[in-house]
Amino acid sequence: MFDYTVQSDRTVENVIDRLNESLKEESFGVLWDFDLSETLEKKGQGIDGKYRILEVCNPKAAKEVLSHHLEGGYFLPCKIAVFEKDDHTQIGMPKPTELIRLIDDESLHDIALDVESRLKRAIDQSK
Template sequence: MFHYTVETNQTLEEAVQSLEASLKEEKFGVLWKFNIKETLQNKGFEFDQPYLVLEVCNPKEAQRVLTEDQLVGYFLPCKIVVYEDRETKNTKIGLPKPTALIEMVNDESLKEFAADIEKRLIACIDKSI
């Protein structure tokens, strides 16, 4: 599976706050919060589902991986989504797995790096629920 997703009973706002705190502990910062619902509605499109995309980065790790292979920049910063499930109305938190994305680069030396980042981000998500 190319992604990791969990469900929580927290509100979207609570989940984001908790996630930001756990990311900070791992030295990941949120560079940008893309509010898809708000953006689409501002452009005149109906979209009632709360849906945020957080772009997160650990500068030290970004520098390290980009030094190894510039193509990895196509996947940076890492994305974590936080949204309200249409059916259950519960909040979901997920990310595309770095190990799945790194497969597209065909660089064996980066697989261990991607696995480490993935493990750390999943731990942040799990801690936040």
């Protein structure tokens, strides 16, 4: 599967608060908290439920990726989606290890694996 997604009984807002803290513990910062559902509503294209996308970054890992392969920046920053589905909150991301495979550079695998492991821990601690 290309993604890592878990379910929570917490609200979207509560998950986002917890996620901000757990990301800090994993040395990631939130660059942008995009409220997609609110933006679509303003454009007359509302969706059912809340949908937020966090763009997150670990500067050291980003530098390592870009130092090996500038096109690795196509996958930066990492995205974590938090949304309502079937009366639950879903927290998920595309797996960095799956994305980085699109670049044929084996030297990036270990970096992607480390990023993925830390983001999974942050997500798991937030649910």
